[in-house]
Amino acid sequence: MAGKKIAGVLGATGSVGQRFILLLANHPHFELKVLGASSRSAGKKYVDAVNWKQTDLLPESATDIIVSECKSEFFKECDIVFSGLDADYAGAIEKEFMEAGIAIVSNAKNYRREQDVPLIVPVVNPEHLDIVAQKLDTAKAQGKPRPGFIICISNCSTAGLVAPLKPLIEKFGPIDALTTTTLQAISGAGFSPGVPGIDILDNIIPYIGGEEDKMEWETKKILAPLAEDKTHVKLLTPEEIKVSAQCNRVAVSDGHTECISLRFKNRPAPSVEQVKTCLKEYVCDAYKLGCHSAPKQTIHVLEQPDRPQPRLDRNRDSGYGVSVGRIREDPLLDFKMVVLSHNTIIGAAGSGVLIAEILLARNLI
Amino acid sequence: MAGKKIAGVLGATGSVGQRFILLLANHPHFELKVLGASSRSAGKKYVDAVNWKQTDLLPESATDIIVSECKSEFFKECDIVFSGLDADYAGAIEKEFMEAGIAIVSNAKNYRREQDVPLIVPVVNPEHLDIVAQKLDTAKAQGKPRPGFIICISNCSTAGLVAPLKPLIEKFGPIDALTTTTLQAISGAGFSPGVPGIDILDNIIPYIGGEEDKMEWETKKILAPLAEDKTHVKLLTPEEIKVSAQCNRVAVSDGHTECISLRFKNRPAPSVEQVKTCLKEYVCDAYKLGCHSAPKQTIHVLEQPDRPQPRLDRNRDSGYGVSVGRIREDPLLDFKMVVLSHNTIIGAAGSGVLIAEILLARNLI
Amino acid sequence: MAGKKIAGVLGATGSVGQRFILLLANHPHFELKVLGASSRSAGKKYVDAVNWKQTDLLPESATDIIVSECKSEFFKECDIVFSGLDADYAGAIEKEFMEAGIAIVSNAKNYRREQDVPLIVPVVNPEHLDIVAQKLDTAKAQGKPRPGFIICISNCSTAGLVAPLKPLIEKFGPIDALTTTTLQAISGAGFSPGVPGIDILDNIIPYIGGEEDKMEWETKKILAPLAEDKTHVKLLTPEEIKVSAQCNRVAVSDGHTECISLRFKNRPAPSVEQVKTCLKEYVCDAYKLGCHSAPKQTIHVLEQPDRPQPRLDRNRDSGYGVSVGRIREDPLLDFKMVVLSHNTIIGAAGSGVLIAEILLARNLI
Amino acid sequence: MAGKKIAGVLGATGSVGQRFILLLANHPHFELKVLGASSRSAGKKYVDAVNWKQTDLLPESATDIIVSECKSEFFKECDIVFSGLDADYAGAIEKEFMEAGIAIVSNAKNYRREQDVPLIVPVVNPEHLDIVAQKLDTAKAQGKPRPGFIICISNCSTAGLVAPLKPLIEKFGPIDALTTTTLQAISGAGFSPGVPGIDILDNIIPYIGGEEDKMEWETKKILAPLAEDKTHVKLLTPEEIKVSAQCNRVAVSDGHTECISLRFKNRPAPSVEQVKTCLKEYVCDAYKLGCHSAPKQTIHVLEQPDRPQPRLDRNRDSGYGVSVGRIREDPLLDFKMVVLSHNTIIGAAGSGVLIAEILLARNLI
Structure with a gap:
């Protein structure tokens, strides 16, 4: 799949994670490669780790991916990581990923109220992604390595x-x-x-x-x-x-x-x-x-x-x-x-994927 | 059942009618004697006419009552008639009953907006029943026969x-x-x-x-x-x-x-x-x-x-x-x-029965 | 749409009719042209006649078809007619269609028990369609016009x-x-x-x-x-x-x-x-x-x-x-x-469409 | 409440425990005095410990009972203990209660298959309670203290x-x-x-x-x-x-x-x-x-x-x-x-209470 951006999903066995996986299956621009979940699931094939509750069948593209722990070291190859983590875990994990230079689109509430974190409904306020563009430009101008960032999906x-x-x-x-x-x-x-x-x-x-x-x-x-x-x-x-x-x-x-x-x-x-x-x-x-x-x-x-x-x-x-x-x-x-x-598509995972598509269209990933 | 007022129910086979019948079963002050429904049901035992859908069983007191047509001539003995009629039928029937001198408490919307018809939520505006008291007193003062009246239960x-x-x-x-x-x-x-x-x-x-x-x-x-x-x-x-x-x-x-x-x-x-x-x-x-x-x-x-x-x-x-x-x-x-x-008790039939109890307490029936 | 067979649906506004219409939309081999329903709906655009209750949206291909009455004269151009008629109406109507030489795949129960009417679950007993093949061959051999026939979808x-x-x-x-x-x-x-x-x-x-x-x-x-x-x-x-x-x-x-x-x-x-x-x-x-x-x-x-x-x-x-x-x-x-x-697909309309595809594959329509 | 037997409930905050409490409220023969639940609930008033999910309101008789731990020492005054414990906990706890001489009617599956434990549907096989009668008589004949026993409610x-x-x-x-x-x-x-x-x-x-x-x-x-x-x-x-x-x-x-x-x-x-x-x-x-x-x-x-x-x-x-x-x-x-x-009454807690009533009628408690 030449030209596709590599995608990862955090909280892959949860309801939002499952929806990310459905939406990323056969996506023209993203290839799902890395799935992160709890230590209980890590090391298992995704199909064996998940209690799949979606009405659409589990996509073959995700079935055999071996689940990783939610550590940035396992997500290095990812151009974009979608987080369906529960708020109890999202705070620390997403921070670690951002500090490791990874671009995260998160459905968790943890960073929604941070001033410099865009809170995006992609069909409403995509212009707020300028915050990210401005951050990347600044780092570039200062000759610093490309920083990671968190973009939050709204409630x-x-x-x-x-x-x-x-x-x-x-x-x-x-x-x-x-x-x-x-x-x-x-x-x-x-x-x-x-x-x-x-x-x-x-x-x-x-x-x-x-x-x-x-x-x-x-x-x-x-x-x-x-x-x-x-x-x-x-x-x-x-x-x-x-x-x-x-x-x-x-x-x-x-x-x-x-x-x-x-x-x-x-x-x-x-x-x-x-x-x-x-x-x-x-x-x-x-x-x-x-x-x-x-x-x-x-x-x-x-x-x-x-x-x-x-x-x-x-x-x-x-x-x-x-x-x-x-x-x-x-x-x-x-x-x-x-x-x-639709609360799990435009209201959650779908918005995340559409945000990533906008980032791609604006060369921000 | 000495001292009990005689009650009738119109629209007895409908959902509100069924609820009136449940609430009037074993009532200390009212004895259910007359049940009115469509011509399709008239002449049948109530138990055979109704498609009973209440979670409480059909009270024995109503089981064998022979259903009448909704005509005031069959309700002459009633001190009070509770109407669960559908609005399509309530207008003409309740008017005929009122003009025959019968006291009606109606769940239908037909007369709710009439100026001289009290629209009552018994736990809220029982004082509006003064309209009925005033009407009865006026007729009495004028030596006229006791008039029928309609009291409406709210939406x-x-x-x-x-x-x-x-x-x-x-x-x-x-x-x-x-x-x-x-x-x-x-x-x-x-x-x-x-x-x-x-x-x-x-x-x-x-x-x-x-x-x-x-x-x-x-x-x-x-x-x-x-x-x-x-x-x-x-x-x-x-x-x-x-x-x-x-x-x-x-x-x-x-x-x-x-x-x-x-x-x-x-x-x-x-x-x-x-x-x-x-x-x-x-x-x-x-x-x-x-x-x-x-x-x-x-x-x-x-x-x-x-x-x-x-x-x-x-x-x-x-x-x-x-x-x-x-x-x-x-x-x-x-x-x-x-x-x-509870939409069928304080929101409908229950209010009707409580209104009748207030009328009784105020000697208006 | 060269090469496509012309399809009609009877009982088009009912639940089975709606499902036929969904399945025939964008079908590679059938073009939906004629929709039959009650006289109440006849003459109206389908979109105005139907109370659409499917979770998939009403296909554009059916939206503007003017609904006909369920008479064979309006279905003459149809190679195949799918009937979602209620049993109360299916008997007489489907008989009239068959006698007019039309091929009908019916979901109604009326003719299921007729000896010479195949009762088909397409993934189970397609060989019973030989009854139709044999009927067509016999007529051909006797130089008679091509007869209509009814094939029944199972319960x-x-x-x-x-x-x-x-x-x-x-x-x-x-x-x-x-x-x-x-x-x-x-x-x-x-x-x-x-x-x-x-x-x-x-x-x-x-x-x-x-x-x-x-x-x-x-x-x-x-x-x-x-x-x-x-x-x-x-x-x-x-x-x-x-x-x-x-x-x-x-x-x-x-x-x-x-x-x-x-x-x-x-x-x-x-x-x-x-x-x-x-x-x-x-x-x-x-x-x-x-x-x-x-x-x-x-x-x-x-x-x-x-x-x-x-x-x-x-x-x-x-x-x-x-x-x-x-x-x-x-x-x-x-x-x-x-x-x-799935009771409305392999259990009803879906089977009807698959039966028609088998008829097509066997040149029986 | 002279003459009433003292009752206790184990697993009082669970669904079966809640149903026992409802059925024992205002019971003519049993007075609910002791409620046992997890250590998390122990020491709290029952009303504060329970997440009450019954459609009937929490009976006043249980509201202010201070919840005990599920240890027989707190249930000594009980003539009968009803167990709604989850199977994970019932085994050890009910054994300890029985060995402390307490009569238990249990809804848990743990002892249902024990040969000498009656498995009772009170409207079907009350005669199996003879096992308990026989056990009490034997102990009495041998001059031993009155033994505790477990009676199981069926699935x-x-x-x-x-x-x-x-x-x-x-x-x-x-x-x-x-x-x-x-x-x-x-x-x-x-x-x-x-x-x-x-x-x-x-x-x-x-x-x-x-x-x-x-x-x-x-x-x-x-x-x-x-x-x-x-x-x-x-x-x-x-x-x-x-x-x-x-x-x-x-x-x-x-x-x-x-x-x-x-x-x-x-x-x-x-x-x-x-x-x-x-x-x-x-x-x-x-x-x-x-x-x-x-x-x-x-x-x-x-x-x-x-x-x-x-x-x-x-x-x-x-x-x-x-x-x-x-x-x-x-x-x-x-x-x-x-x-x-009714799966929680004759199918569970209700059977337990009826079993206790039979024990009482047969002087087995």
């Missing part, structure tokens, strides 16, 4: 929340009030053990530890402008935008649904039709860059009264497309709408 | 929404901004055929026809004051309160969960602890009147981070208690909280 | 049941005792309205009308030999094989699981390993014929203790592969095993 | 399987062939963590570790006669009865459904009606003894074509009643039928 439900906001803000100006109530899929809680069956059969759980804080905080970083020197992002202040999230777990395997309400700062607010048109016409930069996984239609605006629904819409554009429906006026704010995003 | 999710608001408004003054996103049980859609299995397995439906409009409108009637002459309710105006609802169907059999946010008009807003204390201390008038089904604890304030949950909390006080949890500050409005109510 | 769970039996019987001789207990997906009950949500949430239904009789009868036709004159099938007698089925509906969208036990007539019975090897080595005739949809691995033998499972295995070979696991000795009969088949 | 699905067989065997003689395919509720797998949500949403699992062996073995002990000297049970031999089980997990919270087939040794076999009548007329000894929890109707024979169903029938007689439906002839054996039993 899964935040990805769905901000996706439609980007084009709306670009067109109609700032949003100063935003609420979301989520109905989140259980795959978001992973498999070890994940959401217990007894808790989600004939039930919902009105609580996901830390999720609301993540959504309320991360939205203010993702939608924020870069500092002039491109070394960091200038967080939006509470005065600029108030975000309120309420998160629930429901009996859905994949696909987070969010009931959002928003208010534009500028008066008068646009019409429902203007909002719909704006969303339909939005083409993300990743698509313009020709990235393999970038959805042609970033936001699918649905007209049926009862859509989007996870079962029927989560796989649009292979899970990279975000669906928005029931766009209507809100008696309290300006608009109410229902947003659906 | 199921509205009942859960307004239950905690009543004590808060009494204590801290008006609420001027209110949002709710619901996760509603499928029993709310009835059984003929109700929500199709294929639509709710590994899925949610972000739409319930007419529900948002009902919640936004009915809240403004239930929380409104009576007119001085007690002939009607003075609806709250949009200036007084803005209500925004987003309704979803989830894979739960019974129990509507609602993620609500609210803002008090008066500044400063109370503290979280003050809100909790207010809710805990609230005792509904129905309990003070000694009504059989009135919950001792109207609002159960739960402290666990992940409660209330339908599976674990819907049956508090046999479904008459409303649970509130996760009471916390809202970055946009004042407070966010999760409310759970 | 969905019977397809899964007989798939592993074919290779076992070929290798180890007759099976004289066969039991199956099914755990069947709700998509098998269609969408109008299909299994009610309230019946399948936190529940199973130990009954599927007519299913056990279908399984016990159809098995004896599918596994039977052709009569010498190839005009019909000589049903297996109860002395030759006793079949006992118990059918249940479970909360699974697609994929029927069956717990089967079987006994070979010949003694001694083979070993577990011999059974596994036999199943692994089996290659169906359709694959040998080069049919587009034929699975390379007809029977997937799984070694994990808890497999097959619908969620993880139903899509093997795009739903044409049948999975068998937990092959073990049975204290009462010879062997017990778990069989999983 | 949950075995309880449902054997319940209808007892009356049939009594009336029509031995059963020599018995098959069962189970559709088992997830509560049977406990809560730590129990069946993962991702494995049971839109899925079934055709495997429950060790379950089939338990059902096939335990049936032969429960249905067997006592040895003449009443010191043990003479297991039924494979020549006397062949039992074949296939076990599956389905998306049901409580209530195991079993599709069973059986053949009587004696010819001719009875008729379907004779089987129904026999089951209807059966009254278990526990009811004759006046035991509090004994179901008046041990076997509920249901006539609807699609019953029993877990959601509608599991709570018959508060979960102590077993429902049997679809009794019909089997083309291979004699009869097929569907059996439903």
